[in-house]
Amino acid sequence: MxxxxxxxxxxxxxxxxxxxxxxxxxxxxxxxxxxxxxxxxxxxxxxxxxxxxxxxxxxxxxxxxxxxxxxxxxxxxxxxxxxxxxxDQQQQQMRYSQFHDMISILSTDIALLDIRVEQIQYEFYSHQQALQLHTYKLLLLKNLIREVVNYLYQTRTIQDFCMREVLSLEHHFDQRHIISFDGILKWKISNIQEKINDAKCERQRSIYSPEFYTSPTGYKMRARLFLNGTNDVQDTYISIFFILMRGEYDAILKWPFHFKVIFSLLNQLTIEDDRHHLNEFFWPDKRSICFQRPHLEMNNAYGIKKFISLDKFQQNRDQYVQDDTIFIKVEIDFLSIPPENRSDAGEMLMIDEQHVDTEEDDLMRKILLSRGFNDN
Incomplete structure (x- = not known):
């Protein structure tokens, strides 16, 4: 059962x-x-x-x-x-047939994928080799660019040096044509408003004149102008100073320098009439280091701090400024005899406003001051 x-x-x-x-x-x-x-x-x-x-x-x-x-x-x-x-058997047989068909399809796809994987591997190795080659070329190119940049930098440095030399030679050549050898400098200052603004903003507090001489074998000199004043008269006066420079014939000249120095701001509306110019002068203080024989490129500056007030300059601007240009005359008076009692307004420029020296020049300047020369 x-x-x-x-x-x-x-x-x-x-x-x-x-x-x-x-x-x-x-x-x-x-x-x-x-x-x-x-x-x-x-x-x-x-x-x-x-x-x-x-x-x-x-x-x-x-x-x-x-x-x-x-x-x-x-x-x-x-x-x-x-x-x-x-x-159940029919359903299992049906599922088996479906699985069999699916396995056949997957087997075909896997075979195709294997072929594709081999292709991708080959392409990968090819790209990897190409990348290594490009990396090597890039490294060579970087080194080449670095060398080119260094070369350009050296070339630019040499070019800048040559340009400065050319400008220096041009300036020297121009100066040789306009340089004065009679003790009188007529100094043309263009773009005066820009220079005044630079002085007020302290981008460039002062400007130097061209060099001039008392004679072809005489004293070498120049002027220095502060368009916004200096030290205690800053923002209120224009200041001007006289500078003795080291020259080729200093050994045969008489020292200390002892001639009267006259500064003139020219009135361009009445240029022929000297009475309308602004004139100031000083006599050298023979005890001051400013008038001894120069041992550096330039001696300390000596001059007139209160040359003209800024208010007066602006009030009479149309007389002194034409086409944004002023003219300053610096004259060495060889004929006048110094008075027994000095009454001019001359004084040495404050130490902190003196020229920017090299370390050697600065040391020499201190040595000269320590020798007992009067700095007033």
Missing amino acids: HAVWFDAALQAELECLSIFCSVCDWTGPLKIYQNHIDQNHVDRFLICSLCREQVERSKILEHYMTETHQSRLLNILLHLQSIQIKN
Whole structure:
């Protein structure tokens, strides 16, 4: 005899089977059939739906346990199970076919991917070699650029040096044409407003005149102009100073320098009439280092701090300034005899406004001052 086991899934399917009532016209699912019998046919005979036997209602449970009914039920269960197994086999066969087809497709794709991977690896190695070559070329190019930059820098340095030399030679050549050898300097200062602004902003506080001489073998000199004043008269006066320079013939000249120095701001509206020019002068202080024989390129400056007030200059601007240009005349008076008591306004420029020296020049200047020369 076959073994019997409980199948919950099959039980659920059986309960949902639609059946007919053997006593009346009722139809419905098997799971509520018993309720229908209990409610409507308690005292009647029943027809077993499986074995088709007529059974008393009260003995239906006993009938269910009979060998005939159990055998019939077992056959039905085995039949349903075989159907289920067949359906499962068909579904598995279908899934197997799908998996087989998918595996075939994937195998083809994998083969194609393997080929593509080999191509990519080959391309990668090719690009890697090309990158290494480009990196090497780039390194060479960087070194070449560095050498070119260094060369250009050296060339620019040489070019700047040559340009400065050319400008220096041009300036020297121009100066040789306009240089004065009679002790009189007529100094033309263009772009005067720009220079005044530079002095006020302290971009360039002072400007130097061209060099001039008392004679071809005489004293070498120049002037220095502060357009916004200097030291305690800054922002209130224009200051002007006289500077002795080291010359080629200093060894045969008389020292200290002792001639009267006259500064003139020329009135351009009445240029022929000297009375309308602004004139100031000073006599050299023979005790001052400013008038001793120069041991440096330039001696300390000596002159007039209060040459002209800025207010007066602005009030008479149309007289002194034409075409944004002024003219200053510096004259060495060889004929005048110095008075016993000096009454001019001359004084030495403050130390902090003196020329910017090299370390050697600065040391020499200090040595000269320490020798006991009067600096007033």
